Amino acid sequence: MIIETLSWGKxxxxxxxxxxxxxGLPGFDEETEFALIAMAEAPFWYLQSIKNKGLSFLLGDPFAFYLAYEFELPDDEAEELEIKSxxxxxxxxTLKENVEQSTINLLAPVVLNPVNRYGKQIILHKAPYHTKHNLLQEVSVIDGKDGG
Structure with missing residues (x-):
């Protein structure tokens, strides 16, 4: 399938x-079809809308940046995504012009089922995370005091 993107064209x-x-995704309820595009040899991906070439999100592997990152996926969310294993x-x-100020949203991870290819952004209501953790700060334990 050929899709159109702002960053790479077709x-x-x-x-x-x-x-x-x-x-959809919060704020983009009508956008339900996305392509997950890996960046070569980096812990980054683009989540590109199939219909809207101007809508894409930069994603990162949270475990590559925050080794202690963990959460329990609520049963209803796992069931909705049909996650078995x-x-x-x-x-x-969120990339900033000054890369040191770039942030990662650990409060609302994008959870993907690679078997049936369903996805959802989950908001973790009972977690110590927030939406703007410093991307480049090495943290072994997240306690809500990392300033991000």
Missing amino acids: LEVNEEQLYHFPK DVVVRCII
Whole structure:
């Protein structure tokens, strides 16, 4: 399938890269079809809307930046995504002109089921995280005091 993007123009994606977000993403409820595009040799991906070439999100592997990052996926969310065993967790990154000020949203991870290719951004209501953790700060334990 060929999709159009602002960053790369026309891009060919295969079926394994396509994810369905039944309820869209917060603020983008109408956008339900995305391609997950890996960046070569880096812990980053783009979540690119299939329909809107101007809508994409930079995602990162939260475990690559915050070794102690963990949360329990609520049963109803796991059930909605039909997760049995395989799960992929990515978090939205906000890049700043000054890279040291870039942040990662650990409060609302994007949870993906690579088997059926369903996805959802989950808001962790009982977690010590917030939406703007410093991307480049090495932290072994997240206690809410990392200033991000």
